[in-house]
Amino acid sequence: MKPKTKQQIPPQRAVDADTVELRLPADPKLLKIVRAAVASFCEIIGFAAEESNSAMLAVDEACSNIIKHAYGGASRAPIIITLRRIDRGLEVVLRDYGTKADPKRIKPRPLDEIRPGGLGVHLIRSVMNEVSFDATIKDGNQLTLVKYLREA
Amino acid sequence: MLDVTTHKTGEAMVVSIKGDVDLYSSPQLRKTVIALTGKKTPAILINLSDVGYMDSSGVATLVEGLQQAGKYKGKFKLFGLTSTVKEVFELSRLDKVFDIYSDEAAAMASVA
Numbered sequence: 001m002k003p004k005t006k007q008q009i010p011p012q013r014a015v016d017a018d019t020v021e022l023r024l025p026a027d028p029k030l031l032k033i034v035r036a037a038v039a040s041f042c043e044i045i046g047f048a049a050e051e052s053n054s055a056m057l058a059v060d061e062a063c064s065n066i067i068k069h070a071y072g073g074a075s076r077a078p079i080i081i082t083l084r085r086i087d088r089g090l091e092v093v094l095r096d097y098g099t100k101a102d103p104k105r106i107k108p109r110p111l112d113e114i115r116p117g118g119l120g121v122h123l124i125r126s127v128m129n130e131v132s133f134d135a136t137i138k139d140g141n142q143l144t145l146v147k148y149l150r151e152a
Numbered sequence: 153m154l155d156v157t158t159h160k161t162g163e164a165m166v167v168s169i170k171g172d173v174d175l176y177s178s179p180q181l182r183k184t185v186i187a188l189t190g191k192k193t194p195a196i197l198i199n200l201s202d203v204g205y206m207d208s209s210g211v212a213t214l215v216e217g218l219q220q221a222g223k224y225k226g227k228f229k230l231f232g233l234t235s236t237v238k239e240v241f242e243l244s245r246l247d248k249v250f251d252i253y254s255d256e257a258a259a260m261a262s263v264a
Contacts, residue, residue: 028176035172035205053236060207064175119208119244126243 018085026071026079026096028064034081035060038092041083045090046149054127055090055147061120062094062143070098070141089129089148097140103133154180155202158188164195164227164263166256170202173210182213189220189228195263196221199256201232206240218250227251231259 022037024030038059042052063079071077080095125131130146154177155170165188173181188196198214200206214230221228231253233241241247253259 031174031176064207119211123208123243
C-alpha cells in the first residue's frame with residue numbers, strides 16, 4: 001500500500017487557516033449558533049473567558065441589529081460573518097444585503113435615559129476596541145469589529 | 153428555548169428563567185412579565201441564576217417590567233445574576249437602576 005500523502009489543494013481553493021466564515025439566514029433562532037462559534041474561535045485564539053464573552057455579546061448584538069433594522073425581522077436573507085485572527089486579536093466582519101444603515105442613527109443613546117431598547121450599539125462600542133461601518137458598500141452594510149487581546 | 157416558570161411566595165411572584173435570553177427568546181420573557189404587571193402584581197422577583205447569557209433585548213424587557221411596575225408602585229427586583237449577565241447590566245449602567253440581590257431569600261426580605 002502506498003503511504004498516504006498530504007492532499008494537495010489548489011491555491012484558489014485553499015482557505016485561510018486563521019479565518020472562519022459563517023453564512024446563515026437572518027433568523028433570531030440561529031443566534032445561538034453565532035454565539036457558540038464566536039466563543040469557540042475566541043478560545044482558539046487565546047482570549048480569556050471574559051474577553052470571549054464580550055466579543056460574543058458584540059457579535060450577537062450586531063446580528064440582532066441586522067435582523068431588526070437591515071432586514072426588518074426574521075428572513076431568509078443572509079448574514080455573512082467572518083471571524084479572523086489578527087495580530088494580537090480578533091476581527092469580525094458582518095455583511096448584510098438589507099436596508100442601508102444611516103450612520104447618524106447608529107449612535108449609542110445617552111444612558112441616563114432609562115428606557116427599553118437602544119442599548120445594543122452602546123454595548124458593542126463598550127466591549128470592542130474598534131467599530132467601523134464601510135461607507136463604500138453599495139448594497140447593504142458591512143460592519144467591522146476589532147477586539148485586541150489584553151496584554152498579559 | 154427559554155424556560156420561564158413562576159411561583160408565588162407570600163405577596164411576591166418569583167419568575168425563574170432558565171436558558172439564554174436573546175432576540176429569539178426575550179419575547180417569551182416579556183409575555184410573562186407583562187402579564188404580571190398587567191395584573192398589578194405587588195412584587196415581582198426575577199430569578200436569573202440559570203441565565204448564562206442575556207443580550208440588550210433581555211435587558212430592555214426587564215427595564216419595561218420595572219417601568220410598568222413603577223406605574224402602580226409595584227416592586228420589581230432581580231436576584232442571582234451570573235457574572236456574564238451582571239456585566240451586561242454594568243455596561244448598560246442599569247446595575248444602579250435595578251434593586252439586585254444575591255439570592256431569593258435576600259430579595260424576599262427586601263419586599264417583606
